[in-house]
Amino acid sequence: xxxxxxxxxxFVRGMSLALHASGPETATVQGAWFNTEEVxxxxxxxxxxxxxxxxxxxxxxxxxxxxxxxxxxxxGSFAAKTGVASERKRFAGLGKECRYVATITGTTPSxxxxxxxxxK
Numbered sequence: 877x878x879x880x881x882x883x884x885x886x887f888v889r890g891m892s893l894a895l896h897a898s899g900p901e902t903a904t905v906q907g908a909w910f911n912t913e914e915v916x917x918x919x920x921x922x923x924x925x926x927x928x929x930x931x932x933x934x935x936x937x938x939x940x941x942x943x944x945x946x947x948x949x950x951x952g953s954f955a956a957k958t959g960v961a962s963e964r965k966r967f968a969g970l971g972k973e974c975r976y977v978a979t980i981t982g983t984t985p986s987x988x989x990x991x992x993x994x995x996k
């Protein structure tokens with residue numbers, strides 16, 4: 877069962893995640909850091925429902941770190957998206973905290989996407 881441990885202020889295995897609600901983005905965006913101390917993998921689903929602009933491209937990566945003073949390291953990335961698409965991917969090798977970074981490039985690009993999944 878999905879749950880959030882209020883006592884520990886962290887996500888635990890089986891937690892459903894909504895990292896980015898479906899909505900448009902026109903520039904690089906990053907999510908807030910979330911605690912993954914008790915999580916071994918993230919099974920994530922990227923759903924791009926609209927893309928526009930001249931040569932638009934978006935790459936969504938998962939970053940991790942051990943603490944606020946650490947430099948983030950990239951755990952992995954979804955394949956670059958240039959239009960409507962969806963992809964599932966498992967991310968492992970997580971530190972104590974993770975976040976997503978959606979790097980958006982092109983001329984007047986816009987991507988409408990959602991990033992959801994489950995922690996395991």
